[in-house]
Amino acid sequence: MVTIEQKLYGHVEALFPICRSITGDGLRKTLRYIGKFLNLDIHEVASGTPVLDWAVPPEWTVRGAEIRTLAGEPIVSFADSNLHLVQYSEPVDTVLPRAELEPHLHSLPNQPDLVPYRTSYYNRTWGFCLAHTTRQRLVDAAYRVTVDTTIEPGSLSYGEVLLPGETDDEVLISAHSCHPSLANDNLSAIAVAIELARHLAEHPHRISYRFLFAPGTIGAICWLHFNRDVVARIRHGLVLTCLGDEGKPSYKRSCRGNALIDRYAAYVLRDEGLADRLLPFDPTGYDERQYGSPGFNLPVGRLSRSPGGTFPEYHTSADNLDFVKPHALADSLRLTLRIIHMIEHDRVWLNTSPYGEPQLGRRGLYNAAGQGRSAGDFDQLTLMWVLNRSNGSDSLLDIAERSGKPFSSVVAAAQRLRDAGLLTAVP
Ligand code: ZN
Numbered sequence: 411m412v413t414i415e416q417k418l419y420g421h422v423e424a425l426f427p428i429c430r431s432i433t434g435d436g437l438r439k440t441l442r443y444i445g446k447f448l449n450l451d452i453h454e455v456a457s458g459t460p461v462l463d464w465a466v467p468p469e470w471t472v473r474g475a476e477i478r479t480l481a482g483e484p485i486v487s488f489a490d491s492n493l494h495l496v497q498y499s500e501p502v503d504t505v506l507p508r509a510e511l512e513p514h515l516h517s518l519p520n521q522p523d524l525v526p527y528r529t530s531y532y533n534r535t536w537g538f539c540l541a542h543t544t545r546q547r548l549v550d551a552a553y554r555v556t557v558d559t560t561i562e563p564g565s566l567s568y569g570e571v572l573l574p575g576e577t578d579d580e581v582l583i584s585a586h587s588c589h590p591s592l593a594n595d596n597l598s599a600i601a602v603a604i605e606l607a608r609h610l611a612e613h614p615h616r617i618s619y620r621f622l623f624a625p626g627t628i629g630a631i632c633w634l635h636f637n638r639d640v641v642a643r644i645r646h647g648l649v650l651t652c653l654g655d656e657g658k659p660s661y662k663r664s665c666r667g668n669a670l671i672d673r674y675a676a677y678v679l680r681d682e683g684l685a686d687r688l689l690p691f692d693p694t695g696y697d698e699r700q701y702g703s704p705g706f707n708l709p710v711g712r713l714s715r716s717p718g719g720t721f722p723e724y725h726t727s728a729d730n731l732d733f734v735k736p737h738a739l740a741d742s743l744r745l746t747l748r749i750i751h752m753i754e755h756d757r758v759w760l761n762t763s764p765y766g767e768p769q770l771g772r773r774g775l776y777n778a779a780g781q782g783r784s785a786g787d788f789d790q791l792t793l794m795w796v797l798n799r800s801n802g803s804d805s806l807l808d809i810a811e812r813s814g815k816p817f818s819s820v821v822a823a824a825q826r827l828r829d830a831g832l833l834t835a836v837p
Contacts, residue, residue: 415736421601422593422734429492432588432625433469433566441569448607454565461635469564470498475557486540492590493727496537497529502557517542525727568624573610575618582647588625593734598654602743616754630697646671647710649698653742654734657716660687665702669709674752755821756807759800759833773830788819796823802836
C-alpha cells in the first residue's frame with residue numbers, strides 16, 4: 411500500500427531530473443507526467459502570439475553546455491546539473507579569455523558551495539551558474555565555452571483540467587511548472603496539486619475545480635488572455651508554491667484582502683495556531699500577481715510553507731530532494747483540503763420557521779447533540795446559533811466566527827436542521 415506521503419514525494423522525485431523552462435520539451439514532459447494521473451488538456455500557444463501586454467517567447471531547446479580548460483578538462487557541465495546553464499542562454503562555441511568569461515558567470519559568495527538558479531528569458535545572452543568555490547579555481551588565461559541550444563519559433567505549453575461540480579462556479583488552483591531541478595519551488599506544489607485533483611475527482615463536490623499547470627508569469631498571462639469567459643466564473647483561487655519544506659504553513663491574502671478565500675484560509679490557519687503566518691497581499695511573488703492585477707482582481711490567495719525568497723535554499727542547488735520532506739507535503743495537502751472543505755460547505759441558509767423558536771422537541775432536535783449524521787459533531791448551542799443567524803444573509807462562516815463554535819460543528823448542525831425542514835438553501 412502506497413501512502414499519500416510516498417505518492418507526493420514520488421511525484422517530486424520523478425519530476426526532479428527534468429530541465430523545465432517556460433517553453434520546451436522539459437515543460438511538455440512534465441505536463442505529460444501530470445497527464446498520467448489527471449485528464450489533462452495540454453494547450454500549445456505559438457511563439458509570437460500576443461497575450462495581454464506580452465508576446466509568447468520563442469522556444470528554448472538545450473542539448474548541452476560546458477566550460478572546459480583548453481586541455482579539455484570539464485569545469486562546469488549542464489550534464490551534471492541543469493542549474494549550471496542560465497535559462498534561455500543563446501548558443502556559443504568559442505574560446506574566451508578569463509576576463510571575458512567572468513561577466514557570464516554567476517555564483518553566490520555567501521553560499522560558496524551552492525549553484526544558483528538564473529534565467530534570462532527576455533534579454534538575449536548566455537551564462538553559467540556555478541559554486542563560488544569552483545569559480546575561485548578558474549585561474550587559466552582562457553577557457554573553451556560551448557552552449558548547444560536553439561532559440562526558435564515553437565510554442566509555449568500549459569496544462570489544464572476542469573473537475574465539474576454541481577455548479578458552474580469555479581475554484582482555480584494554479585501551480586507554476588517552469589523551474590528546472592528545484593524541488594520545493596515548483597515540484598512540491600505540482601505534487602500537492604496532482605493529489606488534490608485526484609482526491610476531488612474521486613469525491614463528489616459542489617463547486618467546479620480548475621487546475622492549471624503553467625509556466626510562471628507568461629503561462630498565467632496566456633491562460634488569462636484566452637479565458638476571459640472562465641475568469642467570470644472564478645469564485646475562489648489558490649496559487650500553490652513551496653509546499654514541501656519543514657517551515658510552518660503560510661497564506662498570502664488575495665489582492666482583495668478579505669475575500670472569502672482569505673477568510674477561509676485565515677480561519678484554518680488560526681485554528682491551527684498559525685495566525686502569525688497570515689501574510690498581506692503584495693504585488694510580487696508568484697502568479698497571484700497576474701490573477702490579482704486590477705483588470706482581473708480575482709480572489710486568488712497563495713498557500714506556501716516557507717514563502718519563496720525567504721529560505722536560504724531558495725533558487726539554489728540546495729532546493730533539492732533532501733530539502734523537501736514527505737510529511738510536509740502531506741501536511742500541505744491536508745491543509746489545502748481543510749480550506750476546500752470550507753469552500754464546499756460554507757452556505758447561506760434561511761430559517762423556514764423564523765417567528766419565535768421552532769419547537770425542537772417535536773422534531774427530535776432538543777438535545778440533539780451528537781446526532782449529527784456527518785463526521786462533525788455539534789452541541790445544542792451551535793444548533794441555536796444556526797437557527798438564529800440563518801437569516802438569508804449570514805453564512806455558516808459568519809455564524810462560526812460570531813459564535814466561536816467550530817466551523818465543522820456549524821456545518822453539521824445546519825445539515826441536521828436542513829434534514830428537519832427548518833433550513834432552506836439560499837441560492
Ligand atoms: Zn522560483
